[in-house]
Amino acid sequence: xxxxxxxxxxxxxxxxxxxxxxxxxxxxxxxxxxxxxxxxxxxxxxxxxxxxxxxxxxxxxxxxxxxxxxxxxxxxxxxxxxxxxxxxxxxxxxxxxxxxxxxxxxxxxxxxxxxxxxxxxxxxxxxxxxxxxxxxxxxxxxxxxxxxxxxxxxxxxxxxxxxxxxxxxxxxxxxxxxxxxxxxxxxxxxxxxxxxxxxxxxxxxxxxxxxxxxxxxx
Amino acid sequence: xxxxxxxxxxxxxxxxxxxxxxxxxxxxxxxxxxxxxxxxxxxxxxxxxxxxxxxxxxxxxxxxxxxxxxxxxxxxxxxxxxxxxxxxxxxxxxxxxxxxxxxxxxxxxxxxxxxxxxxxxxxxxxxxxxxxxxxxxxxxxxxxxxxxxxxxxxxxxxxxxxxxxxxxxxxxxxxxxxxxxxxxxxxxxxxxxxxxxxxxxxxxxx
Numbered sequence: 001x002x003x004x005x006x007x008x009x010x011x012x013x014x015x016x017x018x019x020x021x022x023x024x025x026x027x028x029x030x031x032x033x034x035x036x037x038x039x040x041x042x043x044x045x046x047x048x049x050x051x052x053x054x055x056x057x058x059x060x061x062x063x064x065x066x067x068x069x070x071x072x073x074x075x076x077x078x079x080x081x082x083x084x085x086x087x088x089x090x091x092x093x094x095x096x097x098x099x100x101x102x103x104x105x106x107x108x109x110x111x112x113x114x115x116x117x118x119x120x121x122x123x124x125x126x127x128x129x130x131x132x133x134x135x136x137x138x139x140x141x142x143x144x145x146x147x148x149x150x151x152x153x154x155x156x157x158x159x160x161x162x163x164x165x166x167x168x169x170x171x172x173x174x175x176x177x178x179x180x181x182x183x184x185x186x187x188x189x190x191x192x193x194x195x196x197x198x199x200x201x202x203x204x205x206x207x208x209x210x211x212x213x214x215x216x217x218x
Numbered sequence: 219x220x221x222x223x224x225x226x227x228x229x230x231x232x233x234x235x236x237x238x239x240x241x242x243x244x245x246x247x248x249x250x251x252x253x254x255x256x257x258x259x260x261x262x263x264x265x266x267x268x269x270x271x272x273x274x275x276x277x278x279x280x281x282x283x284x285x286x287x288x289x290x291x292x293x294x295x296x297x298x299x300x301x302x303x304x305x306x307x308x309x310x311x312x313x314x315x316x317x318x319x320x321x322x323x324x325x326x327x328x329x330x331x332x333x334x335x336x337x338x339x340x341x342x343x344x345x346x347x348x349x350x351x352x353x354x355x356x357x358x359x360x361x362x363x364x365x366x367x368x369x370x371x372x373x374x375x376x377x378x379x380x381x382x383x384x385x386x387x388x389x390x391x392x393x394x395x396x397x398x399x400x401x402x403x404x405x406x407x408x409x410x411x412x413x414x415x416x417x418x419x420x421x422x423x424x
Contacts, residue, residue: 002308003304003305003308003309004305007294007297007301007305010297010301011294011296011297014296014297071292073290074290074291074292074293074294074295075288075289075290075291075292076292076293076294078269078286078290078292079286079288079292079306079347080309081269082267082268082269082281082284082285082286083306083309083310084282084309084310084311085309217269217270218269218270218271
């Protein structure tokens, strides 16, 4: 399993691996929104939590179809399915690799981009906390969606449509944590709900995704 | 342990293509599958490998003792030969990568990226994977595609060494590997007479 994680990370960081794609998209959103909305600090501060979360979510979505499609195309998914690692673990490891490459990178970059959007100082801590708690759910939900559409040529559109509704709760609670944090209110409830979504998704979806993969590999 | 298959039926795309397939394979023996295109050689191998469920019948060995080599080699273009092989060795419990590289005549290419290999070299790397899995029964789907004469002989030698060590192999191939001791199983008599839907469900929704 460690070998699979290392391989996926190595592939992501090599040329054409997709690392930086999500990050660049996130950066573009954070740079372009102030230009589009205008320079009023109060407006930006009000929309910053939502924009940052939407940007992180879409950046995550961008690289989802790579999770299984590339391995399916070159035949390694068949070989992984017959390897001694359970398919559920393959899904979990690949989702973890996706999170390390996109979710974690977004989380670490977010405070810098928060400044661009005039996010109040006290909100930055909660921005990082909410992304750290919420983006793992985005990766594993996305891995489930990618498992459903594996084998579909150019399944990116279908994948987006399948996954977006499942992303809504994470987005709602994630942005709520940042909004409340920026206004100095209590963030415990949305943050706990967000962490609950992540924990629940990680507990259930690797099994669902493995079942979907088995059907698609037939 | 003997590998036996009895009364096996397998389906592709919702249609049963083979039925009543039966064979026994002792340790150290090889079986060559023959039959026209579309007869179901790949389907049979995928069923044996556990990638798809059998419609009927029994396979005596668990999928854990089998290794499947498909048309696609499962190589990552941006990884080197060594890295590709080390990955599969690690997944299967860390076998000797250097020995597999030597066996398939790849040691000079160890640091080249898979993207820069020729089709035959990629195939040799895909076949070297079999050696690092340490599994006893090899399921080979057209293993000699794009190999030159020397490489076919090299691979035949590798298969023979595997058989001599107590392993066994089931392979679908159209060319003669020169394995005189291998049994040949012609799949034509096992063609499903009336192709019927494998299950009550429409496969498009299954």
